[in-house]
Amino acid sequence: MAARRVNPSLIKVHRTYTVCELADRLGIHKNTVRNWQREGLEPIDRGRPVLFHGGTVRAFLKARNTDRKQPCGPGRFYCFRCRTPQPPAEAMVDFVPLNPRSGNLRALCGTCGGLMHRRASATALARVMPGIEVQMGQAP
Ligand SMILES: [Zn+2]
DSSP, rough: OOOOOOEEEEEEEEOOOHHHHHHHEEEEEOHHHHHHTTTTOOOOOOSSSOOOEEEHHHHOOOOOHHHOOOOOTTTTTEETTTTEEEEEEEEEEEEEEESSEEEEEEEEETTTTTEEEEEEEEEHHHSSTTTTEEEOOOOO
């Protein structure tokens, strides 16, 4: 599972926070804050206890959330095993209608072989999966 995204707006920009206060405020483990420090979150100085400026933390989290967004382009599924958008194996895709207008596309990951799903509207199949012959499945 991908790590949960934290909400940068929970941090007040004009406050300073200790590692414990940040962890409490965001509902995360103290070690997560230490990881962020390794990833480039700068404390105010080298003093103890380590203090972070709220504005710095908020900017760091916003940048981090943006980096992690990985939109699926045409012909791609988001693979939860690979944690990246992947093309379907053998260009084989099934469409399972859920209602008259939309359904689930289903394919195996071309990299790890895991099952991948993507919601799509029935009229958008050619646009979402260009050049791929989508097999129409039965409604469950
Ligand atoms: Zn995969």
